[in-house]
Amino acid sequence: MRMKKVFSGFLAMMVMGLLGQPAFASEDSSAHARTLIIYFSQPEEMKPGAVDGFSGASVLQKNTPETGSTQFIAQLIQKQTHGDLFRIETATPYPRQHDALLRVAEKEQQTKARPSLKTPHPDLSSYDTIYVGYPIWWYTMPMVIYSLFEQNDFAGKTVVPFTTHGGSRLADSLREIARMQPQAKLVTRALAISRNDISAPDVPAQVEQWVKQVQPQR
Numbered sequence: 001m002r003m004k005k006v007f008s009g010f011l012a013m014m015v016m017g018l019l020g021q022p023a024f025a026s027e028d029s030s031a032h033a034r035t036l037i038i039y040f041s042q043p044e045e046m047k048p049g050a051v052d053g054f055s056g057a058s059v060l061q062k063n064t065p066e067t068g069s070t071q072f073i074a075q076l077i078q079k080q081t082h083g084d085l086f087r088i089e090t091a092t093p094y095p096r097q098h099d100a101l102l103r104v105a106e107k108e109q110q111t112k113a114r115p116s117l118k119t120p121h122p123d124l125s126s127y128d129t130i131y132v133g134y135p136i137w138w139y140t141m142p143m144v145i146y147s148l149f150e151q152n153d154f155a156g157k158t159v160v161p162f163t164t165h166g167g168s169r170l171a172d173s174l175r176e177i178a179r180m181q182p183q184a185k186l187v188t189r190a191l192a193i194s195r196n197d198i199s200a201p202d203v204p205a206q207v208e209q210w211v212k213q214v215q216p217q218r
């Protein structure tokens with residue numbers, strides 16, 4: 001009898017695994033359980049004096065030196081929505097040195113690269129609302145975000161973009177997302193925060209306010 005119980009528990013776990021339950025446990029299984037925050041962020045090595053004013057190094061006065069600006073915002077969104085959080089990392093890592101990173105990113109854009117992911121992202125079919133975060137790179141989204149939007153189906157899903165930038169705000173990203181995913185419900189009231197404002201004390205409240213406006217209620 002006991003064996004049977006153990007076995008059926010095991011079986012249930014197997015079935016859940018096969019059904020592709022997200023491996024990224026949500027803290028809240030009720031209101032916002034079907035929310036995913038997926039983002040790309042590339043914190044850079046700080047090298048004083050080596051920063052130009054526009055694309056300048058991702059200055060990290062946030063929580064730790066390892067936290068990128070977009071990552072910081074993604075964490076704030078997660079705290080509020082209790083959604084699942086997934087950080088996109090590319091199979092080939094980017095240089096952490098600013099000038100080298102600028103060059104690699106520029107080359108990727110010129111060659112229309114579609115970098116692959118180091119670890120597969122969660123099954124998007126498990127989510128209704130997907131926050132997608134990215135820094136602006138060379139006046140658009142990093143090419144790995146193009147990989148995400150070209151290689152997945154966001155039809156019917158609420159897509160909520162957020163970005164950090166050095167002056168370009170959302171650049172062309174809303175237009176590009178709409179072009180690649182015309183069937184998605186794209187929230188155009190997207191969040192764009194300058195990397196220079198990331199450490200401002202009112203940023204958490206600003207993000208909270210924004211989430212209240214864009215997060216669909218179930």
Ligand SMILES: Cc1cc2nc3c(=O)[nH]c(=O)nc-3n(C[C@H](O)[C@H](O)[C@H](O)COP(=O)(O)O)c2cc1C
Pocket residue numbers: 040041042043044054055056057058059067068069070071101102103105106134135136137138139140164165166167168169194195
């Ligand atoms: C390769 C590269 C290209 C960039 N191009 C732009 C740009 O075209 N416009 C802009 O406003 N900021 C640009 N930036 C600045 C980043 O968007 C900004 O520092 C962002 O907050 C970095 O986010 P992260 O720390 O999450 O990676 C660029 C940064 C890098 C590294």
